[in-house]
């Protein structure tokens with residue numbers, strides 16, 4: 470039976486600086502995760518063949534670079550676009566756009582960054598990805614937290630309005646296994 474694996478990219482330079490968005494490289498810890506990932510996948514998938522899907526951003530590709538499977542990049546897997554707030558810290562956003570900061574907290578699913586996206590927008594652009602996933606065999610998706618929240622909610626049957634608040638930890642490989650009674654989840658945390 471086929472499975473889907475999910476992973477966030479390893480810690481990025483922007484993660485360390487607490488900035489959102491951008492297209493930064495992995496941090497040193499992030500690269501350690503990239504080095505560990507083949508072993509984690511092997512542990513979870515055995516000799517099964519799989520295909521890796523990444524976003525078009527550097528940090529997901531660096532995370533997948535040591536994985537010995539064929540890889541495909543999807544623009545639809547890029548991180549939620551923070552528009553005018555791209556590259557800022559949450560503190561800077563709160564200072565510069567206090568109204569937006571509050572509005573987002575009050576309705577994180579619907580809130581759209583000026584010039585950017587909402588979670589609802591991401592769910593819509595993920596539709597082709599979800600359709601393709603339903604058709605495919607084993608896929609490992611290496612992408613971003615906001616995107617993974619939406620994909621995870623879809624497979625776990627969680628209402629999408631709740632997805633913006635779910636935590637998808639860094640440096641953890643998530644395995645989703647469809648079963649008759651629902652989706653079974655296994656998480657393997659990298660020891661780094």
Ligand code: G3H
Pocket residue numbers: 488489490549613614615633
């Ligand atoms: O960098 C952005 C995060 O992946 C999404 O965070 O939607 O909770 O602000 P947020």
